[in-house]
Amino acid sequence: MIAATELRLVLVTPEKTLLDQSVKGLRFPLFDGQIGVLPGRAPLVGRLGTGELKIDLPSGSERYFIEGGFAQIKGSIVTLLTNRAVTVSSIDASAAEKDL
């Protein structure tokens, strides 16, 4: 069997679908720790934690902050459902500090 090479990430929030693209791999937090996903991952349903989502693209990598939710991996599609997802670059550390 030829190893699967395709992996598609769908990142969905209650408001809209943020991302729907092919990726090389990704890492995201589950309820108990980080998980890495590469093409050909076995099907999975899991609860997300709060933390950083790192996506490896052919052109580099992107980082998001996600806050809880659920993950489903089915075939070559990874679906992440999360309440909130923001790109790391758009987070203002001092504003976040103030919110705390």
Added chain:
Amino acid sequence: MAGSKIIKKRIASVRNTRKITRTMEMVSTAKSKKLVDRVNAAQPYTRKLHDIMATLVEAGAAHIDSPLMRRKENPERIALLVITANRGLCGGYNGGILRTATARLKEIKAAGQNLSLEVSGKRGLAFMKFEQIPVDQSYSQFEDKPAFDDVNAIADRYVRDFTAGRLHRLDVVYQKFLSSARQAPAVETLLPFGDLATQNDRTSGGSGVDYEFLPSPGEILEEIVPAAFKARFFKCFLDAAVGEQIARMVAMKSATENADEMIRDISMEYNRARQTQITSELAEIIGGAAALE
């Protein structure tokens, strides 16, 4: 003649009103289009959530006991959330919702249940004030773009109250979005949360795939129920916002058409008055000339 001058003024004023209604129509057309897009954009989340739920139920977590799904035998503390608009000029939109809400209010009162009435939107608040019905919580911060985070704060409170037993049932009155051509006021009981199994009858999505569950299906399901509730709660606000814009669009469209018709009628009246005036002037001149001969 004074008559034709007055008529001319009326034409000008109707024309002015028409300009306003026409602009409002266009504004709400644009807004409603954007909002319909948002409603559609919000759908994948709910769909996927249901898909995961179906998978979980299939995996043997059918008999979950989430605190949000526990039904009380005699619900005593009921919250009724009425979602209306902040502004008027949208036809029967607010009226329809408030009528539905009043009917439900009477029902709850007749059953002797303890009610906490919560109203979103200035129109609903004004109505309750006029009817002298006490409002326990009021929100007027939701404009035409409800953000998930804002709505979520309210949903969180309901979840907390419900789990703590301070709330036994949550009913929401809002304009349900059926299609872009059809919306209707509806009362929905959001808490206790409806049966999962019945919702998933049609989905057979997960069948055949052997999933790995992290953590166990039951534990995931426990978390997914509040998420599903919040998604549904958010949808109520989205639906209401779309409904408002569409109702306003329709109302303003008919107002513009009415103005057009009125302008036509008044113009005819004006022409007639002008003609009468000319005729009588002519008659005077002819009469005068005849008298000179």
